[in-house]
Amino acid sequence: MESTTGARAAVTEGRAGAAEPAIRFDGVTKRFGDTEAVKDMGIGIRRGEFFSLLGPSGCGKTTTLRMVAGFEQPSEGRIFLEGKPVEAVPPYRRNVNTVFQSYALFEHLDVADNVAFGQQRKKVPKAEIKTRIAEALELVQLTGREHAKPRELSGGQMQRVALARALINRPAVLLLDEPLGALDLKLRKQMQVELKQIQREVGITFVYVTHDQEEALSMSDRIAVMHDGRVMQCGVPEDVYERPEEPFVAGFIGISNLIEGTVGDPGIVELASGVSVPAPLPAECGRGERVRIAVRPEKIAVDHLEPGMVQVEGTVEQRVYLGMTTQITVALGNDARLVALEQTPTGPEPTIAGRKAIVCGWAGTPSTAWSCDDPPSPASRSAAPRGGCTRRVPSGRSYRKPRRSGASLSRPVSRILSCAVIYLSGA
Numbered sequence: 001m002e003s004t005t006g007a008r009a010a011v012t013e014g015r016a017g018a019a020e021p022a023i024r025f026d027g028v029t030k031r032f033g034d035t036e037a038v039k040d041m042g043i044g045i046r047r048g049e050f051f052s053l054l055g056p057s058g059c060g061k062t063t064t065l066r067m068v069a070g071f072e073q074p075s076e077g078r079i080f081l082e083g084k085p086v087e088a089v090p091p092y093r094r095n096v097n098t099v100f101q102s103y104a105l106f107e108h109l110d111v112a113d114n115v116a117f118g119q120q121r122k123k124v125p126k127a128e129i130k131t132r133i134a135e136a137l138e139l140v141q142l143t144g145r146e147h148a149k150p151r152e153l154s155g156g157q158m159q160r161v162a163l164a165r166a167l168i169n170r171p172a173v174l175l176l177d178e179p180l181g182a183l184d185l186k187l188r189k190q191m192q193v194e195l196k197q198i199q200r201e202v203g204i205t206f207v208y209v210t211h212d213q214e215e216a217l218s219m220s221d222r223i224a225v226m227h228d229g230r231v232m233q234c235g236v237p238e239d240v241y242e243r244p245e246e247p248f249v250a251g252f253i254g255i256s257n258l259i260e261g262t263v264g265d266p267g268i269v270e271l272a273s274g275v276s277v278p279a280p281l282p283a284e285c286g287r288g289e290r291v292r293i294a295v296r297p298e299k300i301a302v303d304h305l306e307p308g309m310v311q312v313e314g315t316v317e318q319r320v321y322l323g324m325t326t327q328i329t330v331a332l333g334n335d336a337r338l339v340a341l342e343q344t345p346t347g348p349e350p351t352i353a354g355r356k357a358i359v360c361g362w363a364g365t366p367s368t369a370w371s372c373d374d375p376p377s378p379a380s381r382s383a384a385p386r387g388g389c390t391r392r393v394p395s396g397r398s399y400r401k402p403r404r405s406g407a408s409l410s411r412p413v414s415r416i417l418s419c420a421v422i423y424l425s426g427a
């Protein structure tokens with residue numbers, strides 16, 4: 001791998017070594033007329049980090065990237081690149097490159113000329129450009145395709161060219177806006193692995209935009225989950241999955257059963273069915289308060305309960321075969337439902353097929369609980385620590401941050417599922 005190491009050194013050289021984060025958003029808001037596309041963003045992205053902006057369509061991801069690239073200016077707040085404010089720096093002077101989903105290649109130019117385009121415009125000496133093309137194409141595994149035209153390439157290869165064209169400029173930050181969105185699932189999975197590997201090789205800060213939770217979880221060092229212009233939570237993948245700080249995060253990342261109940265004794269939630277459930281309640285939640293607890297489907301056992309598990313009774317409403325796993329919807333009465341995810345049985349017949357009444361349950365405490373009257377989620381905001389994320393405490397009342405359970409659980413198999421929040425109020 002000597003040559004790849006060489007490519008790495010070449011691509012990363014010139015990056016400043018200061019301790020400032022690669023990007024810092026300081027109270028950044030962006031308005032388009034009445035629309036607030038980004039609200040009071042205050043995150044820091046560390047150097048060399050694979051950082052994802054994850055959220056549904058329209059939540060402000062692209063606008064965030066465009067502000068970093070310099071195509072949009074914040075309406076409020078400031079953006080710092082490697083410690084320097086950039087509002088006065090035009091896009092072409094920022095040490096940043098963008099890779100789009102649409103590749104944006106020049107059809108009449110071959111691979112090498114597409115890759116070299118920016119370098120030629122910068123009047124980099126020809127010999128130097130040639131070396132850089134070779135390095136960049138090696139990184140994206142396109143050595144030998146220098147003279148192919150874009151129409152002769154597959155979608156995956158075109159995206160590799162787009163990537164090489166960005167990497168050749170040796171940016172401090174690479175912005176990737178849903179770069180794999182146009183590829184079929186199998187190729188996307190393969191490119192996810194390769195992209196992550198390239199990022200490790202070159203050590204460039206990647207800011208990766210996606211609405212695909214599984215993609216973000218599997219590739220990122222840290223994830224900022226966005227909703228309606230706000231950063232709802234920013235953390236390592238395990239944190240946003242296992243310890244969502246907001247109901248939105250619990251629902252957007254994987255499936256969550258959100259179960260309503262009433263606070264009873266300290267640390268206990270009483271469900272409508274009379275079942276008592278231990279839960280990590282926020283300190284402010286007193287007896288009688290309505291709360292929601294989140295339980296992941298893969299933590300729910302159906303009919304194979306172990307001693308000490310929380311137990312609820314219901315009937316199997318639906319079984320959906322998903323290959324490796326089977327999704328089981330359990331009706332609990334009063335229109336309440338619980339979704340469980342089980343390893344698909346290896347035997348010829350699923351054990352609970354056709355059965356009506358079942359008992360399901362889960363062990364230990366749910367990972368999170370929220371008061372039903374929790375304030376709207378606060379944005380991460382200004383004065384972010386270097387390379388970190390902060391959360392805002394709304395003035396006039398304390399912010400109820402859920403207590404965290406210490407449970408550490410294996411990586412979920414449910415990531416292949418679409419996202420949903422299941423609310424249960426009549427359990």
Ligand SMILES: Nc1ncnc2c1ncn2[C@@H]1O[C@H](COP(=O)(O)OP(=O)(O)O)[C@@H](O)[C@H]1O
Nearest residue numbers: 032035036037056057058059060061062063064
């Ligand atoms: N140039 C623009 N003019 C007006 N509204 C815009 C513009 N760009 C984005 N928006 C609005 O800002 C919000 C966030 O958009 P965007 O950043 O593209 O979201 P995402 O990339 O997460 O799908 C959306 O409501 C979108 O309609």
Ligand SMILES: [Mg+2]
Nearest residue numbers: 058061062063
């Ligand atoms: Mg977008």
